[in-house]
Amino acid sequence: MSERVQVESEPPAAVEIFGDRIDLARRFTAALGEHGEERGLIGPLEPPRLWTRHVLNSAVIAPLFSGRVGDIGSGAGLPGLVLAIARPDVEWILIEPMERRVAWLSEQAASLGLDNVEVLRSRAEDWKRGPSLDAVTARAVSALRTLVPLAAPLVRDGGELILLKGAGAAAEIDAAAKQLTKHRLTAARVEIVGEGLLTEPTRVVRATVRA
Secondary structure, three states: OOOOOOOOOOOOHHHHHHHHHHHHHHHHHHHHHHHOOOOOOOOOOOHHHHHHHHHHHHHOOHHHOOOEEEEEOOOOOOOHHHHHHHOOOOEEEEEEOOHHHHHHHHHHHHHOOOOOEEEEEOOHHHOOOOOOEEEEEEEOOOOHHHHHHHHHHHEEEEEEEEEEEOOOHHHHHHHOHHHHHHOOEEEEEEEEEOOOOOOOOEEEEEEEEOO
């Protein structure tokens, strides 16, 4: 690893969150820390907080998923690859339009032996498979009012949007009221995941699609 890249030491919570998958999580985090900036995946300030701010922030929501899940704008693999490591029993479709990011996602999925991952080079709005997913997730993609029209059409009746959001999550729900109604999303709410486990728990916006 380059001497200029100082990746955050692994927090104790990592083993609790990943369990027997921790070695794969370590390999992915090390690779992202070493190559992420040069490949345009993360900024120069991120390696010293890579575990806390990115990997564990993503991984802690793994228990919320089942079935077939799409990750819109997978980018560096946050949350999609991290969730695929944590939940090998779930099928993950990583939807990413940028070729260099698709290359990274494909390389990492192969290197880590993640046979529960499909990397799809596409924009969400070009999805051709209809409302077939059990859930869609996304992290740091766009405001909820913009994201809902992209994500909801991919999800089956009774499926969910489970979107990682920041401190303004509740305000985003209010601002997206029109889009939530138009796309038949119900029970939109903010949930806090990882309290007592992470220094900064993860916020998700959850909502159910109803036909």
